[in-house]
Amino acid sequence: MTDRIWLSTYPEGVPADIDESRYASLVELMEESFKKNASLSAYSFMGRELTYAQVDEMSQTFGAYLQGLGLARGDRVAVMMPNVLQYPIAVAAILRAGFTLVNINPLYTPRELEHQLKDSGAKAIVILENFAATLEKCVAATPVKHVVLCAMGDQLGLLKGSLVNYVVRNVKKMVPDFNLPEAVRFNAAMAQASSGSLKKVTIKPDDVAALQYTGGTTGVSKGAVLLHRNLVANVLQADACFQPALVKIPKGEQINSVCALPLYHIFAFTVNMMLTLRLGGKLILIPNPRDFPAVLGELAKHKVHVFPAVNTLFNGLANHPDFGKVDWKNLMVSAGGGTAVQSAVAKLWFEKTGCAICEGYGLSETSPIATCNPVNVTEYSGAIGVPVPSTWLKLIDDEGNDSAPGEPGEIAIKGPQVMAGYWQRPDETAKVMTPDGYFKSGDIGVMDARGFFKIIDRKKDMILVSGFNVYPNEVEDVVSHMPGVMECACVGVPDDKSGEAVKLVIVKKDPNLTEAQVRAYCKEYMTGYKHPKTVEFRTELPKTPVGKILRRELRG
Structure with missing residues (x-):
């Protein structure tokens, strides 16, 4: 894909390409x-x-x-x-x-x-x-x-x-x-x-x-083998994407970035530690992001300008009674990544802070940022944004051919931030790299006429109900809007009649929420084959330390 139609969506000041030679390391x-x-x-x-x-x-x-x-x-x-x-x-x-x-x-x-x-x-x-x-x-x-x-x-x-x-x-x-x-x-x-x-x-x-x-x-x-030039490129790409928001910080005021995500994770490593270094900012280290009172207590002591987080962290903090103790008026960038940001969470965060979640997308193999929504966008769209400077994305089918216009396909990424390969695993590297140098992400997406990409789901997470594709992200996004729902996750489980069936696991916000109410809500907002066959209530969802929901642990 040589025609980068998404460049027209870039805010003023964001370049089409970054200077990859700006730093040798x-x-x-x-x-x-x-x-x-x-x-x-x-x-x-x-x-x-x-x-x-x-x-x-x-x-x-x-x-x-x-x-x-x-x-x-x-x-x-x-x-x-x-x-x-x-x-x-x-x-x-x-x-x-x-x-x-x-x-x-x-x-x-x-x-x-x-x-x-x-x-x-x-x-x-x-x-x-x-x-x-x-x-x-x-x-x-x-x-x-x-x-x-x-x-x-x-x-x-x-x-x-x-x-x-x-x-x-x-x-x-x-x-x-x-x-x-x-x-x-x-x-x-x-x-x-x-x-x-x-x-x-x-x-x-x-x-x-x-x-x-x-x-x-x-x-x-x-x-994932990340070279110095891969990480340098991604820091400069993130810097370029965030600048239209960061220039609003008064001249001479040091940028404060919240590091609640663990630094061993590539999102925090690049977007928190390395980007903050590049900007000459101060990084506020949060050792335990699950202790919401302690996190909010610490943030109340600082001006907060940049806050990268995952959906579960945005959601948990915004729903906490101490949230208002933090002065959020200085927040310029709320960077969402790691997993899909749900629209209900994005809406609540914007209502409470005035700073829209700028959702991006990437993987360890891409250092990690591949796409990002323009920071001047305030309406949540469910899109992962457009490719960052110096980056190309395309959609491909199972044979590696470009998908037909408007059709879903596996997202493939090319740019200076893409890894050199998997450490001492040339066979695994060959499986994910195309002959023309694109990295195959394993995520299914679509692209609109302006070049905005949207994730439909991971290949392996797709649920096939009687021949119909059900995407867990869609079900989760719908149910997360239901009053009384704090969090939810959707997985596919074996079913004798339909091959697979939808299982929905919910953490209640309202203790009086019932299965019947959930089913009625699903019936109102989703077509029949997307309805859950099983509804289960739990006190919490299993998650990785970064906050990603472990769907595989819900299938049992």
């Missing part, structure tokens, strides 16, 4: 910001703020420590932590020292952790002590030779840090017993390396920056 991007914004706050966490100059110095020190371990250029270093101050320090250190970052979900089981450490070939890991017991169970079977242990209070100063660590360990009992005798404490590693200096490494655009593992929902978890 993420390291160059970071170091420019460290110098330019030295005196400004870079991160805020539990009342402690670190300046750009401090992050610069600390990451150089920790990078020197890692180099001192004898690791070779390009060796993989894993990071397994929630949103704590050591995370961005470790990331900057790993990249500046010439190593490859492996982001790891801290809630992994020993089996999942072992697979990722073995698959990536990680030689070292930086891990929060809360998850050390998990590492202990599998570390002997992995290539890991060096373990750096962090604690929640490490960077909060002696008095507050000691108190936080005491509460986490002894009151909340969040640190299970573990035995890792060779592990080195983060603060000790920093002290040990303080006399050394980071050896400057020349990083090139095609060097590997990170291995970003996919969720593994369709098989074994695979590492």
Whole structure:
């Protein structure tokens, strides 16, 4: 597809293409910001703020420590932590020292952790002590030779840090017993390396920056190989898309971005950490986004300009009684991604904040942003937006041919942010890349006359009822508008008569909501074959740590 019809929808000031050569690497991007914004706050966490100059110095020190371990250029270093101050320090250190970052979900089981450490070939890991017991169970079977242990209070100063660590360990009992005798404490590693200096490494655009593992929902978890140029491109693409909103922030006022999504997830990694660095902004680190009172209590202390989140987080916060304690008038960008934003949630968020959710779309394999709605759009459309600058999208059929105009097809993506492939899996890479360089997303979509794309659903989530296609996103979107419904999810289950049937799982907002009312509502708003055969009420929906609903766990 060479005719980029969507360019006419770009707001004024958004370029058709970004300058991919602006930075040779993420390291160059970071170091420019460290110098330019030295005196400004870079991160805020539990009342402690670190300046750009401090992050610069600390990451150089920790990078020197890692180099001192004898690791070779390009060796993989894993990071397994929630949103704590050591995370961005470790990331900057790993990249500046010439190593490859492996982001790891801290809630992994020993089996999942072992697979990722073995698959990536990680030689070292930086891990929060809360998850050390998990590492202990599998570390002997992995290539890991060096373990750096962090604690929640490490960077909060002696008095507050000691108190936080005491509460986490002894009151909340969040640190299970573990035995890792060779592990080195983060603060000790920093002290040990303080006399050394980071050896400057020349990083090139095609060097590997990170291995970003996919969720593994369709098989074994695979590492998307993200080059420095992939991530640099996506930061610049996000910057270009957000600028029409960000220019409304008064000149001289530092941009504050909320990081409630986990930094190990590519959405937060790129749109929160790296983009905020590029903008010289302050990132407000939220360690536990599920603690809504604590999240809202923290946000009440700051001006909030940028808030990337997933649908469940927008929904949960907007429905919380403390929501009004935050002054939302400075909010300029509410970036929705990770999973479909439901129209009822988008409407409520806009009513309560005055800032429309700007929904985008992407995957780990695309660094992640592939499309985004223009930030000047206020009406929710259900679309994932248009391709970001320097990006091409097309729809293809099962044979790889372009879909007929107006017909659904699998979304295929081409651009500088698309991964180099799956780590050491050429066979898997070949399955998802077309001969002309497009990445096949596995998502079914349609495109309108202006170039806006809309997700119909994942291929594997489509429900076939008596030969009719039922898309769970559509059913969920309809039911989420029903008064009395807090959250819902729709899955297909085997059925003797129709092949598959629709199962609907609901979390009540109104405790008096009944199955009969749900069925009557569905009958009013959806055609017969889309109606649920089974309606089930639960107190909560199973979700990933990022907030995606785990549909596969609802099929039983």
